[in-house]
Amino acid sequence: MPDAHTPAHGEVFGGVDTHTDTHHAAALDHIGRLLGDAKFPATPGGCAQLLGWLTRFGPIAKIGVEGTGSYGKQLAISLRQNGIQVREVSRPDRRTRRSHGKSDVIDAINAARAVISDDKTATPKTADGPIESIRVLRIARGGAVKARTAARNELTNLITTAPAEIRETLRGKQT
Incomplete structure (x- = not known):
């Protein structure tokens, strides 16, 4: 054998x-x-x-x-x-x-x-169970954090380039 x-x-x-x-x-x-x-x-x-x-x-x-x-x-x-x-x-x-x-x-x-x-x-990962669930949640969280950062940066840039009177009313309000 x-x-x-x-x-x-x-x-x-x-x-x-x-x-x-x-x-x-x-x-x-x-x-x-x-x-x-x-x-x-x-x-x-x-x-x-x-x-x-x-x-x-x-x-x-x-x-x-x-x-x-x-x-x-x-x-x-x-x-x-x-x-x-x-x-x-x-x-x-x-x-x-x-x-x-x-x-x-x-x-x-x-x-x-x-x-x-x-x-x-x-041996390949089984891609199921609690570990896979945590991996999916981490990916979703990472995407949400990136989207939030991008939106915040976009608002900051819009405020920076806005006309002076609008910029003054919005200064410090982008949180």
Whole structure:
């Protein structure tokens, strides 16, 4: 029986390069050979298509997804809801991209290889529960504080450039 780090024969590893409108997926076998690659829409239906496509190659061991906190967030949630182990994969650094090339296919294959070797991967945040609620509240508060500051600065500028008689009646009243 293989240990926890040795991929089992027949297992499929997926990798996904995520974007705003599309996700490019690659399927690799347990020793890293490319079984196929395809592009899917970044929609709930596209996520289901991607999962269906990957399962045609065999039982899925893990899927590495780039950007599980942004472009790949919905995909990661969908995969987890279907019982798939998802790993956050770091985007390759600029030096690696320059030396090995950059394409959606290459990035998807590299994401799959990263999960096979468990190199530079992490468990993605679940984006639910109290921590997510606090994050959303902090974002909303930050936006409100910025809007208040912008409005205050705009009023100050309008008062500064207003005619003298208006400026004198409004001086000190912008709080």
